[in-house]
Amino acid sequence: MIPWERLATITTASGNRMELVRRDAEYVIRIDGQDLMGSRMHDSEEDLARLGCAPILNRRNARVLIGGLGLGYTLRAALDVMGKDAQVDVAELVPEVVEWNRGILAHLAGEPLLDPRAFIVPGDVGVAIGKAVALYDAILLDTDNGPAALTTKTNSALYSNAGIERTLRALKPGGVFGVWAVADDEKFTARLERIGFKVRVQVVAARKGKGHSHVLWLAEALPKSQRGPRPSPKPEQSRGKKQR
Secondary structure: OOOOEEEEEEEEEOEEEEEEEEEOOOEEEEEOOOEEEEEOOHHHHHHHHHHHHHHOOOOOEEEEEEOOOOOHHHEEEEEEEEOOOOOEEEEEEEEHHHHHHOOOOOOOOHHHHHOOOEEEEEEEEHHHHHOOOOOEEEEEEEEOOOOOOOOOOHHHOOOOOHHHHHHHHEEEEEEEEEEEOOOOHHHHHHHHHHHHHEEEEEEEEEEOOOOOOEEEEEEOOHHHHHHHOOOOOOEEEEOOOOOO
């Protein structure tokens, strides 16, 4: 067994210990000793971008906000499906993650930060969302572990009632709020519906051909006249993909 090689260790602004490690051609970012993201399983992150951007592909000058750069896979997938006139902003709280994606990790997702449509927004994605009013056609959160936030309390706020209301305000009419998570959360689904989204919950493979899976929320911002409580949807399983 090839041992893990530690490439970098930092302390984040929230006091967490973040490591970048490599074993052969596999890269993993860890937070306080737990694997946060890795290059071996990233299909679900790509699905977040593809499925989240699908309803807005025909919009001119579409603008997308991604929360969390990770290893660049969500950004790459968004750039691959969006038009030449699109803009994809990526809010990243940890400057070193951006540095790694410009350097040692750049090859993993095909150097997406070199695309002129990609823009880094330094700082908390919650701040970027809070400043926006009807600005984005899609907001995609590939942040932490989803509603069950792992790394910071500020991440938990993204999925609260107030956080969802800010996201709804930041989206254009009919905009999409996409969220990646390690597991389903019915309370989060209920909050989305109560505040003003039409919600689809979908189970997708973390790695095609394997049993491990993740969950995506694909929520459409409803017009004010249509907002109100709706029956909570059951997670859909993508064709040809297995649930964990």
